[in-house]
Every structure is written in C-alpha cells, then in structure tokens.
Amino acid sequence: MEKDIIKQIILNQQEFISKVELLPRKLSMEKNANYVFVGIRRAGKTYMLYQHIQQLLRQGHDKQEILFINFEDERITDIRKEELHLIVECYKEMFACDPIIFLDEIQNVEGWEHFARRLADEKRQVFITGSNAHMLSREIASTLGGRYLMQEVYPFSFPEYLEYHHITLDAHWQLAPVRADVVRLFEGYFYNGGLPESFGYADKRAWLTSLYQKILYSDIVIRNNVRNEQSLRLLVRKLADSVLQPMAVKRLQNILQGDGSKVTRETISSYLGYLHDAYLIFSLSNFNDSIPQREGTKKHYFYDNGILNLFLFQPETKLLENLVAIQLYKQYGEALFYYNKNVEVDFVIPDAGLAIQVSYALRDEQTRGREINALISLSRFMEIKTALIISKDQEETIEQDGLKIKVVPIWKWLVP
Structure with a gap:
C-alpha cells in the first residue's frame, strides 16, 4: 500500500x-x-x-x-x-x-x-x-x-423523515394544518422506507433495488462465499412474502425445495444468519415457546420498508406490520416477542405489559372481533397494562371484558 x-x-x-x-x-x-x-x-x-x-x-x-x-x-x-x-x-x-x-x-x-x-x-x-x-x-x-x-444505527424514523421535509411538530400539531402534511408525507415513508439517501431520488425503487443488490452480493454472497446464490435470493423473496407468519427452518426448506432448490436445513440456517449479519432482516421468537422451539420457529421482518416493498404485490398489510416491528425492535430489542398459543398476538413485550395487534382496518366485523378477542384472551393469563391495535388510519377506544384497547393510526403512533 x-x-x-x-x-x-x-x-x-x-x-x-x-x-x-x-x-x-x-x-x-x-x-x-x-x-x-x-x-x-x-x-x-x-x-x-x-x-x-x-x-x-x-x-x-x-x-x-x-x-x-x-x-x-x-x-x-x-x-x-x-x-x-x-x-x-x-x-x-x-x-x-x-x-x-x-x-x-x-x-x-x-x-x-x-x-x-x-x-x-x-x-x-x-x-x-x-x-x-x-x-x-x-x-x-x-x-x-x-x-x-x-x-x-437504523434508517430514519418517521419524525426524522418529517424533519427532513421541514415539518416541525408542536404539542398541538394534530389540531393544526400540519396534520394533513404528516398524513400525506407518511405515504412516501410507508412505501419507500427511511434510508435517507433515497429521499433525493425520483425513482426510489431503482435506487433501492441497486442497494439491495449491493447488500446481497457484497455483504452476503462475497463475504460468506455463498455458492448457491439462486437459493439465497429465493429465500429472501419467501421471507418477504411470509413476513406476517411464523416460519420454521424446516418449513422454509420445504418451500425452497418445492421450487426446485436443493438446500439443507443447515444451509438455510446459515443463510438466515448471513441476512441478519447484513442487517437485511431481524427475527422475533414466540414468547410461549421453550428456548429450543423459540430458535426453530420465528417471525422475520425487514429493517426497511422500502427494501421489503421490492418483493411485494398488494403490500399494505405486510408493510404496516413490518413498520410496527421496526419501531418496536428499535425500542425493545430482544425483549420483543410475538405470541402464538391458542391465540395469536402480533407483538408482546412482557416486561412492559404491552400487547399490540396490527390491522390495516377494523371495518370488517370478523376482523374486528378477531383482533379484540385475541387481546382479551391474552389478558386472562398475562398482565397487560397497555393494549393497542395499530391501524392505517382508524382511531377509537374500545372497552370490553375489563380490557381497555386503544386503536391508533400508525402515523400518529410513530410520532412521540
């Protein structure tokens, strides 16, 4: 040199x-x-x-x-x-x-x-x-x-995104004209994510695609000497498509083999580790499972909505839950779980007594009942101090069976 x-x-x-x-x-x-x-x-x-x-x-x-x-x-x-x-x-x-x-x-x-x-x-x-x-x-x-x-260091939070766009919030911002600006700007943040360099590009999808290719090739394939790049790429697509669902390594193996990829469970576990190391994905365990079961079946999320959105068709439901997961993981880290035993709750933080469901809309009675009843059922055997349903744009307070549940739009929940 x-x-x-x-x-x-x-x-x-x-x-x-x-x-x-x-x-x-x-x-x-x-x-x-x-x-x-x-x-x-x-x-x-x-x-x-x-x-x-x-x-x-x-x-x-x-x-x-x-x-x-x-x-x-x-x-x-x-x-x-x-x-x-x-x-x-x-x-x-x-x-x-x-x-x-x-x-x-x-x-x-x-x-x-x-x-x-x-x-x-x-x-x-x-x-x-x-x-x-x-x-x-x-x-x-x-x-x-x-x-x-x-x-x-994480991508920009929504408040940082607003600051980038010269939006300043005071204590009364929800009653001021700036509220409309917050809701409008949230759409871009929701679909394109918070990686700050992308903000200046008209074609954000092209920039995000280029970044994803750089991460995959330089930070994963080259660094870890991955020989089966096709299976790795397929795994990322499958993780994006199943972002709402707990996935066991065996299940991922079956999915990839169904598409013609001959990979072992050990290889998939290694690939998941590489994706974690490159800060492409993070994973949550089931709070109900034993330690070995927690390691085997997890929910996987992406560190940025913009990169996740590269792989999705009709992405709104998955982007909503992914964005909630990012915010909670930043705040609680390894203390954040999902819960799945007889009842499914998207996110639980037992130490904080916090339980959260994510639902794009509660206008359908069946969906509304499912989300509410899941939180009520969980409250019967776990202390819940705060119960939330995070939606795209609905807001109300529900009191049922002794549990108070706040429904809050995500753009409001993201702003302290």
Whole structure:
C-alpha cells in the first residue's frame, strides 16, 4: 500500500467533511469514549461520523486533527490488516498533533479488530462504522476488550423523515394544518422506507433495488462465499412474502425445495444468519415457546420498508406490520416477542405489559372481533397494562371484558 495514496485520502476527507451539508440526527455520546456504529448500508452511519466531526470543529478542534478513512474507497480496498498501521504513520508524517480517528466500513479488512484494540490501548480516540452485525459478536467484543461502546444505527424514523421535509411538530400539531402534511408525507415513508439517501431520488425503487443488490452480493454472497446464490435470493423473496407468519427452518426448506432448490436445513440456517449479519432482516421468537422451539420457529421482518416493498404485490398489510416491528425492535430489542398459543398476538413485550395487534382496518366485523378477542384472551393469563391495535388510519377506544384497547393510526403512533 502506497503511503502517498493514504495521505491524499486523509487530506481529501479533511476538506470534504468540514463542508458537507447534513441533517443532524440525535447523537448522544459519552465524552472520551470510543464507538463502533453498525447498521444496514446507507442508514446514515457515515453521516453520523460527519456530524460528530462537525461538532468537534465547532468546539474548536482543527480539521487537521481529523483522520478519516473510508475503507470502501477503491484506492485502498486491497489494504491488509498488516498494513493498517500505515494509516496513523502517514498521518504523523503530515501533522504534529494527535489525531481523532474515524474508520468507515472497516469490516472490509479481515482482522480489523486487532488494529482497533491497539489504537484504544494507545489511548487514541476512535470511531468506527460497519455494515455487519458480526461486529457485535462475542468474538470481536472479546478482542476489543471493552474499549468500545457499540451503537446500532437504523434508517430514519418517521419524525426524522418529517424533519427532513421541514415539518416541525408542536404539542398541538394534530389540531393544526400540519396534520394533513404528516398524513400525506407518511405515504412516501410507508412505501419507500427511511434510508435517507433515497429521499433525493425520483425513482426510489431503482435506487433501492441497486442497494439491495449491493447488500446481497457484497455483504452476503462475497463475504460468506455463498455458492448457491439462486437459493439465497429465493429465500429472501419467501421471507418477504411470509413476513406476517411464523416460519420454521424446516418449513422454509420445504418451500425452497418445492421450487426446485436443493438446500439443507443447515444451509438455510446459515443463510438466515448471513441476512441478519447484513442487517437485511431481524427475527422475533414466540414468547410461549421453550428456548429450543423459540430458535426453530420465528417471525422475520425487514429493517426497511422500502427494501421489503421490492418483493411485494398488494403490500399494505405486510408493510404496516413490518413498520410496527421496526419501531418496536428499535425500542425493545430482544425483549420483543410475538405470541402464538391458542391465540395469536402480533407483538408482546412482557416486561412492559404491552400487547399490540396490527390491522390495516377494523371495518370488517370478523376482523374486528378477531383482533379484540385475541387481546382479551391474552389478558386472562398475562398482565397487560397497555393494549393497542395499530391501524392505517382508524382511531377509537374500545372497552370490553375489563380490557381497555386503544386503536391508533400508525402515523400518529410513530410520532412521540
């Protein structure tokens, strides 16, 4: 690796970052701590680094203190872990001060965690991003030795999406004309998702398709040496189509074999792990099941509605539940479950006493009765402090059999 290339990259980034325009996101970091930011591609991890750098500059730091390397820069894509020390070495040959180090998409370099550990041991301040959940694994966490705080970055929330479109909400926004703007803008967010780079494109579907192909090929097929790419692609389509339903690995195997794909259960389990690691999907367990059963049958959701919508026909019902799942998973993580034993409830958070059904509309009496009765049945053997039915646009309060159920439109529920 030529030093002149690294030095040019450092200089270019110092000039670029100080001038880049961005929409500030909520970013709370402990002083003097080192961070690893992970999440799906294009969720905004790099711009979080830019935002922090601009905060440092406003606080009086000089741009020469910034050492920023993007490991997807084609000039250094072949850098090896044995050469990573050249980054700091090149910086020290250019500047006399100690750098604040930003390493973007460093997971492309195998063994990166040893370099990151050494930087922390040298008491340097370091910020890292990556698009692979393996960066949160026990193995890497052990290597880093507690020197870094881990933080997941999600696509834009609906409030962030509104802020991007210059919509400011006050305490009385539901009574003001801005309410109509919220409902109108929600449609775009609902169908196209919250990946911020897509907002500026007229043909959002084409951009999302390109991103999906990049994730599938670069972050999954190449990184994991997947030989049966056709089966992997088919699995993603089947997961999208069954986003409302619990799916056992055996069931997925039968579906794929029915379409002519000869894959084992072990291969499907591996593929699901790869999809998780690339932040394409996340999964929920059945709260009622034993631990082995929880691992075998899960509900699978996509991290972004826009990517999910690439695979759907008449997508509204699935997009609605997927969007609710994203919001709840961001808030509750592994404490979020679905419930399925004699009664089906879409989401339960036992620790919070929260139970949620998702229904696009409650105008059909059969649908209405099914959703209400499921929550009432669950309340008889699980303490429910809050029962919700999240709809597309209906709102009311239902009191039945001692249970108070609030029906709330999703665009309202998403806004705090």
